[in-house]
Amino acid sequence: xxxxxxxxxxxxxxxxxxxxxxxxxxxxxxxxxxxxxxxxxxxxxxxxxxxxxxxxxxxxxxxxxxxxxxxxxxxxxxxxxxxxxxxxxxxxxxxxxxxxxxxxxxxxxxxxxxxxxxxxxxxxxxx
Numbered sequence: 001x002x003x004x005x006x007x008x009x010x011x012x013x014x015x016x017x018x019x020x021x022x023x024x025x026x027x028x029x030x031x032x033x034x035x036x037x038x039x040x041x042x043x044x045x046x047x048x049x050x051x052x053x054x055x056x057x058x059x060x061x062x063x064x065x066x067x068x069x070x071x072x073x074x075x076x077x078x079x080x081x082x083x084x085x086x087x088x089x090x091x092x093x094x095x096x097x098x099x100x101x102x103x104x105x106x107x108x109x110x111x112x113x114x115x116x117x118x119x120x121x122x123x124x125x126x127x
Contacts, residue, residue, distance in 0.1 A: 006044055009100050011064065013041040018069065032073040039066050064081040065097035065114065081127040088120045 006012065018036030023029060041064045076093035097114035 007112075008044045008046040011041040013039070015039045020071070030075045032071070034071040034073075035058070036069045037066060038069070040064050042076055043100070045100070060101075060103055062098050062101055065095055067097070067114070068092040069097055081125060084124045086118040086122050086124070088122075089117070090120070091117045093117075 007108040016038045017038065018034065020032050020034030023031045023033075042061045043064075045060045046063050047060070060121070066093070070089045070092055071086060073084055076084055077083075091114070094117040095114070098111050099114050100112040101110060103109050
């Protein structure tokens, strides 16, 4: 393997930024809003038919992708306990993407699909 060769399934660049804001004023105290973006560069699919170092001429690129996530939460104190209700949306734009894959021999071909848009709610009780 030479310096600078890319390994299969490893993107050259990956970045994720996620932030939240907790409201402090009286009317909205307890409300939290947040959002984030994940960026992932292209990666090489595994060529199961080729023997040789990574990044050979028979390799296939899996496209990079960007996803957007959001959250909203509300917390309140009840006696000595704290109750938090939260709602998350992952892959808000419903981007179809692949996180990995293999090709070359029919019995070893696969693609790993990324998570479609999903919604999740939760309630947490701290006492």
